Amino acid sequence: MTDIDAPEAAPTRVGDEGLDARLVVDRGAFRLDVSLTAAPGDVVALLGPNGAGKTTALRALAGLVALTDGHLRLDGAPLEDTPPESRPVGVVFQDYLLFPHLTALDNVAFGPRCQGVPRAEARTQAAAWLERMGLADHAHAKPRRLSGGQAQRVAVARALATRPRLLLLDEPLAALDARTRLEVRAQLRRHLAEFEAVAVLVTHDPLDAMVLADRLVVIEHGQVVQQGTPADIARHPRTDYIAQLVGLNLYRGRADGHAVRLDAGPSLTTTEELSGPVFVAFPPSAVTLFRDRPTGASARNLWRCEVEGMETHGDQIRADLTGELALAADLTTVAAAELDLHPGAAVWATVKATQTHAYPA
Structure with missing residues (x-):
């Protein structure tokens, strides 16, 4: 992670590693046309007003929305025609979407099990992830017994347990109260700093974006209107929306x-x-x-x-x-x-x- 006061620098790329995408999605009168590049270790935040196309971009990266045009390459491999379940992508949804009938441990183990990892080994891996998240004591609790912050960390652990090359986070802190949000934001920053692949975060909260991301991409009306480090965006806004944001x-x-x-x-x-x-x-x-x-x-x-x-x-x-x-x-x-x-x-x-x-x- 870079400090928000560091000067803006172009994202580094090593060979074909990382994300290289042009996401074009036509939906009636709305057209999304957004280009994104990121190197392994980068955390990119998508910001924009309601209806700007942030969630559509995230769903296109996940394979939940088909591209009308453009391309999507991850570590050099094209993903346009790859079904969602076969993509090396982890997703943390706004409402977490944990399986209510499974314990925290089995929620986290679900991903490795789907990848063919034997049950015992998957649970061992899941236990290690929960320990990293500070949730070892809640491994056998079901989602209804977890607080909002604990459920969010289980959702992050479940996404990371599959060792994705692209981690997508859709408003991951939106459901938390202010006090819990502060604590979980700090924890999430630490986990993202340790993440070795690409992370893309969608948020409407400028503080979440400033704290968690290395680079901000601002989208309005389906187009990128400005991108750069948080410090550069804050110092040089180029639209009314961004000015109000900062x-x-x-x-x-x-x-x-x-x-x-x-x-x-x-x-x-x-x-x-x-x-x-x-x-x-x-x-x-x-x-x-x-x-x-x-x-x-x-x-x-x-x-x-x-x-x-x-x-x-x-x-x-x-x-x-x-x-x-x-x-x-x-x-x-x-x-x-x-x-x-x-x-x-x-x-x-x-x-x-x-x-x-x-x-x-």
Whole structure:
């Protein structure tokens, strides 16, 4: 696993090892056309809004959805015409889908048994996997006796017990409560770091993706719109969805030196000196609000706005603003009370040029 602050690097490939796929699936008016490559040891997260095609891509990799076009090669071997049960692929579903009538041990042993491993040996292998997952004491428990976190770890052990060359995880933490999710996420990160083949994770949670994945692939409307390391995606969002995902205000415009004329809105001043089409981003925490127009303020960027809505965001209040520039601003509950903020309130918003980040579009 790479640290999220490491610079972006192209995925390494050794010969024909790893995943090389172009997934084209036509479903009525929807068309998925996504290319994915990954080397053994890579963890790739697919992110995107509902209906973007993430789950369709995962099901195509598993063989549960047929390709309309494209290709799917794993370690150099074509899999397009290989039935799901014959693919070296392990899947962890959102709802785990453990066999309710089998113990945790026999759930994990099921995969090796299907591969022809004798019963006793399969159970020995399963016991070793459960011990690695910290579940040795629950080997003889049936799924209904397991907590959500324990069931998730059994599902991961069952997928890994077949020694897959491709591990697919479909929202693996979505069914867990917040406290359990934190613990299991850390455990899953450790297991994925030890996994020697390719892992592909589908999630709607940016924190899951940032913690678990080496590389993010963002899909919108069936197409890849951006990919890179978590750090690169967070620093250089290229669509509104990604900006909202990582919590940034994002605008597109044309730069002339330090001034950027926005496509939809006023001009912005930035510290970067650029020319041509650019993106400008800044966090909601960079926005300072005033009820009256500030005098003598050092901020180079100043807009008259109106509070459209307010909501609790962590331990702060997030105000959605409209007016000369639509943007989100974060402030403490004390500051919101002192400003007497409420929907419809007129405010002035400022952002210092040093708190903006401009980069080529």
